[in-house]
Amino acid sequence: MDVEEFRKRGKEIIDLIADYYKGVDSYPPLAQVEVGYLAKLLPTEAPLKSEPFEDIIADFNAKIMPGVTHWQSGNFFGWFPSSYSFPSFIGDMLSSMINCIGFNWICSPACTELETIVLDWLGKAFGLDESFLATRSDGSSGPGGGVIQGSASEAHIVAMLAARERMLHTLRDQGLSEEEVASASTRLVAYGSDQTHSSGQKAAMVIGCKFVSIPSDDGLRLTAAALARQIDKDRAEGNIPFFVCGTFGTTNTAAIDDLAGIAAVAARENLWYHIDAAYAGCALVCPEYRQLCRGAELADSFNVNPNKWLLVNFDFSALWVKNSCYLRDALSVTREYYRNDASDSGLVKDYRNWELPLGRRFRSLKLWFVLRMFGIEGLQQYIRRTVALGEWFEQQLLSDGRFEIIAPATFGLVVFRVLPDAVDLQRHGVDPADEGAVDSLVSDVDERIYKLMIADGRVFLTDSKVRGRHVIRACFGGTHVSQKTVQTLITVLKESADKILGRP
Ligand code: PLP
Numbered sequence: 001m002d003v004e005e006f007r008k009r010g011k012e013i014i015d016l017i018a019d020y021y022k023g024v025d026s027y028p029p030l031a032q033v034e035v036g037y038l039a040k041l042l043p044t045e046a047p048l049k050s051e052p053f054e055d056i057i058a059d060f061n062a063k064i065m066p067g068v069t070h071w072q073s074g075n076f077f078g079w080f081p082s083s084y085s086f087p088s089f090i091g092d093m094l095s096s097m098i099n100c101i102g103f104n105w106i107c108s109p110a111c112t113e114l115e116t117i118v119l120d121w122l123g124k125a126f127g128l129d130e131s132f133l134a135t136r137s138d139g140s141s142g143p144g145g146g147v148i149q150g151s152a153s154e155a156h157i158v159a160m161l162a163a164r165e166r167m168l169h170t171l172r173d174q175g176l177s178e179e180e181v182a183s184a185s186t187r188l189v190a191y192g193s194d195q196t197h198s199s200g201q202k203a204a205m206v207i208g209c210k211f212v213s214i215p216s217d218d219g220l221r222l223t224a225a226a227l228a229r230q231i232d233k234d235r236a237e238g239n240i241p242f243f244v245c246g247t248f249g250t251t252n253t254a255a256i257d258d259l260a261g262i263a264a265v266a267a268r269e270n271l272w273y274h275i276d277a278a279y280a281g282c283a284l285v286c287p288e289y290r291q292l293c294r295g296a297e298l299a300d301s302f303n304v305n306p307n308k309w310l311l312v313n314f315d316f317s318a319l320w321v322k323n324s325c326y327l328r329d330a331l332s333v334t335r336e337y338y339r340n341d342a343s344d345s346g347l348v349k350d351y352r353n354w355e356l357p358l359g360r361r362f363r364s365l366k367l368w369f370v371l372r373m374f375g376i377e378g379l380q381q382y383i384r385r386t387v388a389l390g391e392w393f394e395q396q397l398l399s400d401g402r403f404e405i406i407a408p409a410t411f412g413l414v415v416f417r418v419l420p421d422a423v424d425l426q427r428h429g430v431d432p433a434d435e436g437a438v439d440s441l442v443s444d445v446d447e448r449i450y451k452l453m454i455a456d457g458r459v460f461l462t463d464s465k466v467r468g469r470h471v472i473r474a475c476f477g478g479t480h481v482s483q484k485t486v487q488t489l490i491t492v493l494k495e496s497a498d499k500i501l502g503r504p
Contacts, residue, residue: 001053009053016057017089021072024480029076029460031069038067069460074478074485077461080251080279080413081477085311087373091366092313101359105348106340108362112349115364119146122367123320125376126284126304129297132320134349146320147327147354148363152278153199154356155303155319158327160190160203160243162301163272165330167242170270189234190243193222193257195250197276210239220253220466222246224261231269243272248293249280252464252473253407253415256280260295273299278317279477280411282309283387285379292410309386309412309477310379312366328353386412389486390476396490402497406466412476417469418446422501443470445500452496459489 001009041063071082102111120133123146130136134145149155167188171181188209192200193216204211212234214226231241244266246257259275266273275296281304283289296302301321306312321327332353342348352358374382390409397403397414402422407415420442430437447470450463461474474489 005053024070024072025074025485027068027070027073028457029070029073029078030454030457031067032457033067038063072478072480073460074480074482075459075488076478077459077474077476077481077489079462079473080308080475081479081481082307082314083309083311083477083479084313085370085374085479087369088311088313088366091369095362095365098362100362102362103352103358103360104338104340104343104350106342109348111360111362111364112351114362114368115148115351116145116349118364118367118371119148119318119320121371122146122304122306122318125371125379126281127287127290128284128302128320131297131322132302143323143325144321145324145349146318147324147351148360149303149317149319149355150315150357151199151317152197152276152303152305153202155301155317156197156199156203156245156274156276157206158319158331158355159272159274159301159303159321160207160209161330162321162326163190163243163274164188164207164209165326166272167240167270169326169329184240187239188242189239190245191227191230191241191271192245193220193226193247193250195220195222195252195255196245196247197251197278200245200276209242216255220250220255222257222262224258224265227262227265228269231265231271241269241271243274245274245276246295246299248275248277248296249283249411251279252466252471254280254411254413255407256292258295259293260298263295263298267298272301274301274303275299276303278303278305279308279413282306282477283383283411285310285376286383306367306370309383310370311374311382311479312370316363316366324354331355383412386477386481389481389483390414390474392483393474393476393486393490397493400494400497402501406471409476413473414476415464415466415471415473417471418442418449418497418501422497424502439469443468446470446472449493449496449500452499453492456492456496459485459492461489 070076072084100108100111102108105112116134120135123133131142132144135141168181168185171184190204190209190211191214194213195216201211212230214222214230217223227244234241244262246259246262248256263273284293301319303317303319305317307314307316343350351360387409390412394405394409394414397416402419403416404419405416407413420438423442423445425432425438428441430441432438450472453459461472463470463472
């Protein structure tokens with residue numbers, strides 16, 4: 001493919017993409033294929049000779065597309081969304097055009113400098129404390145700043161590595177020998193709650209420390225008191241607490257941990273305080289959400305994924321740290337082949353020292369286009385529209401009378417389940433006084449309703465368990481979710497419930 005053919009084909013592909021997005025709601029949101037379907041359709045070896053473009057596109061349409069789950073469909077309400085926008089698409093295309101590997105400033109100064117600037121813009125748009133920013137309001141630059149990670153999971157790992165580094169510094173400062181520090185490093189303990197995203201435990205696995213999931217309270221939140229109790233227990237056993245993750249918007253129910261209370265414990269006990277706001281943090285672009293995040297200003301690191309709910313195409317995870325020196329100490333490995341005058345001067349950021357990989361794409365272009373083309377007001381409108389759709393769905397559920405809300409639509413996520421009163425206990429031979437039997441029947445009925453909705457195929461949403469009870473989750477943050485698609489969701493839910501429960 002030469003440049004003129006690229007010009008021609010590229011335009012055709014833009015048409016294909018535009019047509020896809022125009023009709024995306026008409027696809028079944030969940031791929032309707034069997035496991036291993038693709039191996040039956042594709043050859044077992046790569047072609048030896050070049051193949052015509054038309055054949056490849058024909059195969060893309062006939063063989064690849066049927067195996068795609070349409071996350072961008074308005075009928076997709078699963079997990080947390082992967083929102084997109086055309087401005088972000090364009091930023092991504094230009095990133096592909098430049099195709100630099102921006103590990104050091106010199107690799108493409110614009111790649112590094114735009115990242116620093118747009119993460120400051122975004123941090124300000126979220127109302128983050130300015131100690132997280134690279135440049136403060138008085139123009140001075142501090143040790144803080146933002147960096148784009150590939151995912152919140154990577155952010156969790158690098159935050160934990162920085163935390164470990166800080167703790168090892170502290171132990172050395174306390175006069176421990178290198179041997180004692182090495183021994184202490186085997187007794188490090190990281191904390192989250194039983195609702196913390198799995199990436200907390202994975203980060204601990206990667207860095208080789210213990211991870212304790214502290215039981216959450218009735219509101220599925222990590223509390224300061226529970227954290228303090230667990231720390232006391234671990235210290236008594238000779239362990240060294242060093243890290244805690246507080247979550248702003250848990251995966252299961254979008255619950256908010258006691259962020260301010262945890263901050264106080266973390267400060268007293270010298271723990272690194274990481275806040276995982278992967279999904280719900282996007283809402284901070286609207287000032288009315290900021291009081292829910294009080295305490296975040298006291299954290300050491302703060303993470304939000306604009307690729308979930310802020311119209312930036314995957315992948316884009318923003319991590320801010322107050323003191324990047326621990327990140328850099330934990331992650332810098334310099335070889336002669338990376339050295340250059342700019343790096344040696346110490347005046348530039350070399351983001352390879354802020355992340356796990358060496359290579360990095362020019363991802364900041366996506367956010368730059370999104371922030372400029374929507375403006376902060378456009379993003380606020382998007383978040384509020386999503387939340388309003390969730391609230392409307394919630395009202396429909398409540399007026400139906402057969403469901404209870406487990407998590408309200410504050411963040412455009414509604415978690416619900418069938419009410420015990422809506423289930424005919426007598427027909428199932430269950431004694432109403434037997435709480436365990438009622439619970440398990442209701443969970444079973446809830447799951448059957450959910451499975452019927454998925455089998456129907458018009459919509460896709462996910463389920464989970466909260467305190468062992470089956471629940472259904474519907475998230476309204478996708479770019480194409482609309483009143484029309486939410487109406488389809490309500491229809492499918494009511495029809496499925498009618499079949500399992502009988503009409504209300
Ligand atoms: N944190 C929370 C609260 C999440 O809900 C998720 C994923 O949904 C993650 C972290 C992990 O996100 P990522 O895929 O960016 O690693």
